[in-house]
Amino acid sequence: MDFELSADQVALQDGVRNFCEGRFTIDTVRRLEASGGIDRGLWTELAEMGVFSLRLPEDDGGVGLGWADAVLAFEELGRALVPGPLVWTQLAAGLVPGAATGETIVGGLDRDGEVALVEFPGAIDVLLVLDEHGAFRVDPRSVVLRSIDAPLDPLTPVAEVAGLLPRGDQLLDAEGATALRWQGAALTAGYLLGVSEASTDLAVAYSRERVQFDRPIAAFQALKHLMADMLVRTEVARGAVYAAGVTLDDPSVGSVERAVGSAKLTAAEAALGNTKTSVQIHGGMGYTWEVDAHLHLKRAYALEPQFGSRDEWAERIAELLDALVA
Amino acid sequence: MDLRYSESENEFRKELREWLAEVLPALPAKPGPHAWDERRAYDTGWQRMLFDAGYAGINWPTAYGGRGASLTEQLIYLEETTRAGAPYVGVNFVGLLHAGPTIMTEASEEQKAAHLPRILRGEEVWCQGFSEPGAGSDLASLSCRAVRDGDEYVVTGQKIWTSFAQVADYCELLVRTDPSSKHKGITWLICPMGLPGMEVRPLRTIVGSSEFSEVFFDDVRVPVTQRVGDENDGWRIAMVTFSFERGTSFISDLVETDRTIGELVKLARRVTRRSATAWDDVALRREVGHLQAEMDALWAMTKRNLAQADRNGVPGVGGSVMKLYYSELLQRLTDVAMRVLGRAGLSREDVGGLESGAFVEERLRSTSFTIAAGSSQIQRNIIAERILGLPKDR
Secondary structure (H helix, E strand, C coil): CECCCCHHHHHHHHHHHHHHHHHCCHHHHHHHHHHCCCCHHHHHHHHHHCCCCCCCCHHHCCCCCCHHHHHHHHHHHHHCCCCCCHHHHHHHCCCCCCCCCCCCCEEEEECCCCCCEEECCCCCCEEEEEECCEEEEECHHHCCEEECCCCCCCCCCEEEECCCCCCCEEEEEHHHHHHHHHHHHHHHHHHHHHHHHHHHHHHHHHHHHCEECCEEHHHCHHHHHHHHHHHHHHHHHHHHHHHHHHHHHCHHHCCHHHHHHHHHHHHHHHHHHHHHHHHHHCHHHHHCCCCCHHHHHHHHHHHCCCCCCHHHHHHHHHHHHHHHCC | CECCCCHHHHHHHHHHHHHHHHHHHHCCCCCCCCCHHHHHHHHHHHHHHHHHHCCCCCCCCHHHCCCCCCHHHHHHHHHHHHHCCCCCCHHHHHHHHHHHHHHHHHCCHHHHHHHHHHHHCCCCCEEEECCECCECCCHHHCCCEEEEECCEEEEEEEEEEEECCCCCCEEEEEEECCCCCCHHHEEEEEEECCCCCEEEEECCCCCCCCCEEEEEEEEEEEEHHHEECCCCCHHHHHHHHHCCCCCCCCHHHHHHHHHHHHHHHHHHHHCEECCEEHHHCHHHHHHHHHHHHHHHHHHHHHHHHHHHHHHHCCCCCHHHHHHHHHHHHHHHHHHHHHHHHHHHHHCCCCCCCCCCHHHHHHHHHHCCCCCCCCCHHHHHHHHHHHHCCCCCCC
C-alpha cells in the first residue's frame, strides 16, 4: 500500500495546473460570462490537454489513465474555476463521438425531482439525460427551454426545461447510469476540492495584506482559527477524493459507492465551508462583485446538488451502514 | 496511489490474526479500573506475550529488539489487535511510545542497555512528568526546579496529568535547570519513582477514574547520571519525543469509532418513542451517515499520512489535522448517541435493556480528547502558523 501520488501523477497535476494558470486566469474566466461560460477555442485547448480523453485507451486516442488521475486533473480545473460542463463531457468521452476531442460539448441532467434545469444551454451540442432506466442522448435543440436571465453562478448559465423532455436515444442501461452517477460524483468532488483550496489561498493572501488595528488581520487568532479550519476541511476531503478515484479504478479495495459518497459529501462540505469563510474574511470586499470570493461561493453552491447532495449521500451511506450492521 | 495490500502484508495480517485467535481466549479477566496493581500485571503480562511472539515494539527498530515493522504493517497490527479486542498498550504506553524512542535517540549506551530491553519485555513501566499546574499549553514555562548539588539534582515542584504514576517505575521528567532562560533552561531526567520526597496523589477525573495523578517533589535527590543529554537541552529532547509520530496515533481510535457507529445504529433501531424507532427518523440517519462519511475520509487521510511519513519521515500536514478533526468528530458522535438515549443517558449503567452505559461513558471520556496532547485551539494555532504560515501574534 502506498497512498501517495506517483511521480506521473504529480507530473499530471503540475501539467494541468500550469495549463490553467496560463490559459484560464481568473480574468479570462470572468470574461467567459459574456459567452455563456464557454469559448470553443479554449474548450479545444482543454481537450488537447487530455482533460476529456485521459481515461480512454491510447488506441482510441486517449491517454490510458484512470479515475485516480482524472480526479487530480479535476482538482486543478476547480482550483482555476474553469467553467463549462467539464464533468459531463468527461463522462461522455467514449460514449458520445467528439466528446473526447472537444468537438462535441456534452451537458447533462439527472431527471430526478420536479425542477429540470439545463446548464450551459447555449453551448452544449448534446444533452445526456439520466433516469432510473438508464442514460439517454438528447438533442438539446429538441428541448423547449425557458431562458433564465439571473443564474446563481454567473459562469453557470441555466435554462428551465419547459414541457416534456424528449426521451432521446438510450446509451446505457440503469446499471450504466448508476456507474455514471458515481463517476460524476468523484469528478465533481475533485473539482470541489480544488475550489476549497483556491478559496483558502485567496483568504490567506487577503488576510496578510489587509491591515486593521495597525496589523495584518492574519495576526488575529479569531481569523487564524477560521483559516485553520479551512485547511482542515480541505485535507479531510482530499483523502476521501483521492480514495474515491483509486476505488473506482480498483473496486477490490473498498465499496465504490461509499467511497464516492464520502468524497462528494466531504468535498462539498469543504467547498461550501471554505468559500463562505473566505467571503467573511474578506469583510465588506467579500460582498462585492469585484473580489473573486463570490465566484468560488457560487460555484460551490452550483455543484453541491450535482451527482448527489450531502443530504442524499448521508442518507445513502446510512442505508449502506444499516445493511452492514447485523 | 495504491490502496492494495501486498502479499507479504496480507501474510503478516493472517499470521497475526491466527495468533490473536489462539491467545486471546486464554487471557485472564480484565481487572477493574481502580485495581492498579492488577492492571499493571495484566498490561505488562500482555506485553510479555507480545514479546515472546515477536510482536513487541512493533514500531521499534530491530537494533533495539523491536519488530521494525513497516508503517503499513503497523496499520495492520493496530487494526487487527483492536478488532480482536486485544488489550491496549495500557501502562506500557509511555515506555513504548515516548520514553523508549527518546532514549534510543538521545540517551547514553548505558542508559539504553538499562531500560530498552526491560520496557520491551514489560518489566519496566514509565510515566510522563511534563505538564504542571502552571504549564499546560505553554509547556516551556514549566517551573519544577532542579538545583545541582554535587552528583545530584535536588528537585522541587509539581507535575500533573501523569498517567499511571501509581504503578510506574520511572518518570520521564522535565525540570527547570536555568530559570533565566525559557526553552534553553530545561533538562530531561530519568527519575526513578518512589524516591524520598516524592508523593503521588491520584486525580479523580470526569469519569470518576484515577488514570491521572499529581506528582509532588520536595527536595528529591536524583543522581546526575540519570540525565539524558546535556543540561538545559531538555526542550529539544522533549520535542524529539513528539517527532516520533508517524501517523499511526489514531488508528485504534478509528477502529473503535467505526464500531461505535455500528453500535449506535443498533441502539437507534431499538430505542422507540411515540411508536417509531429513532432509526426511522431520517434526520438521525443523515447525521449518522454524515459521520460515517467523515470517518471514511479520516481513514483515507490516515493512509495518506502513512505514505507521506514513509517517504519523508513525518506525516505531512496530517498530524495536527487528524488530532483536531477526529477529537471533535468523536464528540459530535457521542452527542448524537446521548440524544438517541434521551433519559437512558442519565445512567452510566445499562438500562431499559439497552447497551446504553458505554455510550454515556464514551461521551464523558471524549471530552478529554480535544484537550489532551495539545488542545483543539493549540492545534489550530499550529495549523495556522506552521502550515498556512500566518503571523505568530496572538
